[in-house]
Amino acid sequence: xxxxxxxxxxxxxxxxxxxxxxxxxxxxxxxxxxxxxxxxxxxxxxxxxxxxxxxxxxxxxxxxxxxxxxxxxxxxxxxxxxxxxxxxxxxxxxxxxxxxxxxxxxxxxxxxxxxxxxxxxxxxxxxxxxxxxxxxxxxxxxxxxxxxxxxxxxxxxxxxxxxxxxxxxxxxxxxxxxxxxxxxxxxxxxxxxxxxxxxxxxxxxxxxxxxxxxxxxxxxxxxxxxxxxxxxxxxxxxxxxxxxxxxxxxxxxxxxxxxxxxxxxxxxxxxxxxxxxxxxxxxxxxxxxxxxxxxxxxxxxxxxxxxxxxxxxxxxxxxxxxxxxxxxxxxxxxxxxxxxxxxxxxxxxxxxxxxxxxxxxxxxxxxxxxxxxxxxxxxxxxxxxxxxxxxxxxxxxxxxxxxxxxxxxxxxxxxxxxxxxx
Amino acid sequence: xxxxxxxxxxxxxxxxxxxxxxxxxxxxxxxxxxxxxxxxxxxxxxxxxxxxxxxxxxxxxxxxxxxxxxxxxxxxxxxxxxxxxxxxxxxxxxxxxxxxxxxxxxxxxxxxxxxxxxxxxxxxxxxxxxxxxxxxxxxxxxxxxxxxxxxxxxxxxxxxxxxxxxxxxxxxxxxxxxxxxxxxxxxxxxxxxxxxxxxxxxxxxxxxxxxxxxxxxxxxxxxxxxxxxxxxxxxxxxxxxxxxxxxxxxxxxxxxxxxxxxxxxxxxxxxxxxxxxxxxxxxxxxxxxxxxxx
Numbered sequence: 001x002x003x004x005x006x007x008x009x010x011x012x013x014x015x016x017x018x019x020x021x022x023x024x025x026x027x028x029x030x031x032x033x034x035x036x037x038x039x040x041x042x043x044x045x046x047x048x049x050x051x052x053x054x055x056x057x058x059x060x061x062x063x064x065x066x067x068x069x070x071x072x073x074x075x076x077x078x079x080x081x082x083x084x085x086x087x088x089x090x091x092x093x094x095x096x097x098x099x100x101x102x103x104x105x106x107x108x109x110x111x112x113x114x115x116x117x118x119x120x121x122x123x124x125x126x127x128x129x130x131x132x133x134x135x136x137x138x139x140x141x142x143x144x145x146x147x148x149x150x151x152x153x154x155x156x157x158x159x160x161x162x163x164x165x166x167x168x169x170x171x172x173x174x175x176x177x178x179x180x181x182x183x184x185x186x187x188x189x190x191x192x193x194x195x196x197x198x199x200x201x202x203x204x205x206x207x208x209x210x211x212x213x214x215x216x217x218x219x220x221x222x223x224x225x226x227x228x229x230x231x232x233x234x235x236x237x238x239x240x241x242x243x244x245x246x247x248x249x250x251x252x253x254x255x256x257x258x259x260x261x262x263x264x265x266x267x268x269x270x271x272x273x274x275x276x277x278x279x280x281x282x283x284x285x286x287x288x289x290x291x292x293x294x295x296x297x298x299x300x301x302x303x304x305x306x307x308x309x310x311x312x313x314x315x316x317x318x319x320x321x322x323x324x325x326x327x328x329x330x331x332x333x334x335x336x337x338x339x340x341x342x343x344x345x346x347x348x349x350x351x352x353x354x355x356x357x358x359x360x361x362x363x364x365x366x367x368x369x370x371x372x373x374x375x376x377x378x379x380x381x382x383x384x385x386x387x388x389x390x391x392x393x394x395x396x397x398x399x400x401x402x403x404x405x406x407x408x409x410x411x412x413x414x415x416x417x418x419x420x421x422x
Numbered sequence: 423x424x425x426x427x428x429x430x431x432x433x434x435x436x437x438x439x440x441x442x443x444x445x446x447x448x449x450x451x452x453x454x455x456x457x458x459x460x461x462x463x464x465x466x467x468x469x470x471x472x473x474x475x476x477x478x479x480x481x482x483x484x485x486x487x488x489x490x491x492x493x494x495x496x497x498x499x500x501x502x503x504x505x506x507x508x509x510x511x512x513x514x515x516x517x518x519x520x521x522x523x524x525x526x527x528x529x530x531x532x533x534x535x536x537x538x539x540x541x542x543x544x545x546x547x548x549x550x551x552x553x554x555x556x557x558x559x560x561x562x563x564x565x566x567x568x569x570x571x572x573x574x575x576x577x578x579x580x581x582x583x584x585x586x587x588x589x590x591x592x593x594x595x596x597x598x599x600x601x602x603x604x605x606x607x608x609x610x611x612x613x614x615x616x617x618x619x620x621x622x623x624x625x626x627x628x629x630x631x632x633x634x635x636x637x638x639x640x641x642x643x644x645x646x647x648x649x650x651x652x653x654x655x656x657x658x659x660x661x662x663x664x665x666x667x668x669x670x671x672x673x674x675x676x677x678x679x680x681x682x683x684x685x686x687x688x689x690x691x692x693x694x695x696x697x698x699x700x701x702x703x704x705x706x707x708x709x710x711x712x713x714x715x716x
Binding site for chain 1: 464566573577665666
């Protein structure tokens with residue numbers, strides 16, 4: 001009798017295991033059923049973390065909780081579940097969600113084109129009111145189009161400029177920030193002689209090698225694509241650019257082994273007064289502030305023969321997936337986000353630049369952001385509308401730093417080959 | 423009633439079988455299946471494409487180097503770990519004042535998260551402020567902080583030894599404790615007999631301790647082989663496999679590929695899985711061969 005009981009218990013346990021493993025798969029279906037019934041709708045949102053991670057006062061969780069609480073107060077029938085993922089993991093985790101058929105309703109991240117190409121997204125017209133669309137900066141909105149149809153909604157943006165440490169410049173006897181590559185090298189030499197360990201901060205490692213590289217390419221009339229829209233990573237201009245950079249590295253005028261350094265590390269070193277100049281953006285200002293650096297200047301980025309008349313504009317996106325069919329609710333949330341003060345809050349909190357005309361007007365009085373706001377209208381962007389861009393950029397993050405260590409033509413040539421074939 | 427009795431074992435092992443099928447077998451099948459599929463970077467399955475993922479993977483410029491590096495990495499880390507642990511286990515098996523404290527101290531690297539340990543070592547090796555570089559500066563081994571000479575993780579030739587060091591550092595505690603447990607099972611009278619016969623200490627260690635320790639040694643080394651081969655956090659946290667792919671092992675490559683091509687990444691996982699099985703088979707063969715000689 002006792003044995004039988006135990007056997008039954010074991011069987012029961014086995015059944016429970018099987019049942020519980022099915023349960024998790026069912027929950028998505030239950031949500032759908034609810035929404036079609038017209039009652040409470042839950043929007044699942046995945047967002048990238050612009051802050052310093054979980055637990056920090058500026059974490060993405062804290063920011064979105066504030067936005068969502070306010071939204072839910074106004075729309076008691078809509079619940080928004082926000083999952084915040086850090087930048088390093090978000091692409092991979094979202095890909096896993098898509099692969100498993102558990103797509104979010106709303107995604108906020110660095111690219112949209114791949115999802116749009118797979119026809120996973122709502123058109124912008126379906127989820128954003130016309131008045132909000134009209135308020136978007138035209139150039140930004142245009143970048144969100146794939147084959148003439150808008151899928152990506154501009155979320156925030158940033159622009160880049162050259163930051164230089166005024167104290168170190170004075171110590172080295174440099175009167176003003178360099179405008180050309182020759183001046184840059186001369187300034188770096190002087191800084192080196194004055195005992196600065198990293199005259200020019202050069203982060204070409206995993207974190208954002210594709211940004212730093214493009215800033216240099218632009219200085220020599222290069223870029224990732226040529227005027228006709230073909231990949232041109234190993235164009236003669238770009239090879240020349242990287243050969244020049246390699247010269248700086250070999251002379252010990254940059255961060256050592258740039259191909260292994262992340263921008264955050266280099267910005268922190270700049271904040272600590274170890275770096276003479278570095279390319280940065282509004283989002284690096286909080287890092288410099290935290291490190292206690294006060295006396296720094298902002299200047300246009302030097303190019304081969306003169307300062308850049310453009311800069312790198314980086315644009316992040318928000319988009320709506322069409323799988324769960326919540327267009328109405330998503331529209332309410334998007335309109336709430338852009339017409340309320342949430343969009344402005346995110347700009348102030350993380351020093352990101354707004355993407356709407358209204359937002360730019362509101363921030364134009366901010367002294368520190370002004371140089372970047374001024375640069376925005378003339379910015380150059382990544383070829384984000386090219387669905388291959390994300391894969392190319394992933395590869396670039398890993399290997400483009402080798403171009404200042406090994407043979408630039410060879411390294412850029414391999415990236416070009418990958419871009420053409422991927 | 424009797425028929426029910428016959429079914430009873432099934433009820434006992436059933437949950438375990440179900441659990442193994444769900445947790446072990448299903449992911450393996452899913453992994454192999456994914457490696458035959460064309461999956462976009464955004465997770466959309468676009469159909470069958472065997473063997474494209476594999477040809478693309480084997481065609482990667484750095485693939486051969488990475489596989490060779492992975493094997494060297496495993497052999498170096500496991501060999502060093504076992505050698506150091508054998509010595510440490512012998513030491514900790516002696517009675518000496520403070521043994522308890524020393525044994526506890528050895529647990530520390532094991533108890534700390536591997537990722538945390540790796541990040542701390544990365545900080546200590548920071549070219550601008552790292553404590554290890556400050557010591558090297560004081561000792562006159564480098565001229566200044568912040569330069570290429572202070573940046574040991576920036577170049578494969580100096581980064582690899584550090585990666586191996588950290589991997590050994592985190593593997594030694596477990597291995598030492600496994601060997602300590604093994605030492606405790608060796609009966610004292612065997613040693614007594616050896617002493618009576620006038621065997622030297624070295625001879626005793628070689629002919630008694632090591633052979634009797636073999637079961638513990640085999641298990642400890644085997645677990646290390648698999649662990650180290652699949653080890654990810656140390657290399658990822660300290661170098662990202664950079665510069666280029668020059669400090670990457672196959673596990674790192676698998677993770678990087680996941681960012682651009684999930685199918686190819688799955689193919690790498692399958693190759694990895696095969697490698698672990700092959701390495702394990704070779705290892706078991708070698709250790710059994712030892713048994714016959716002894």
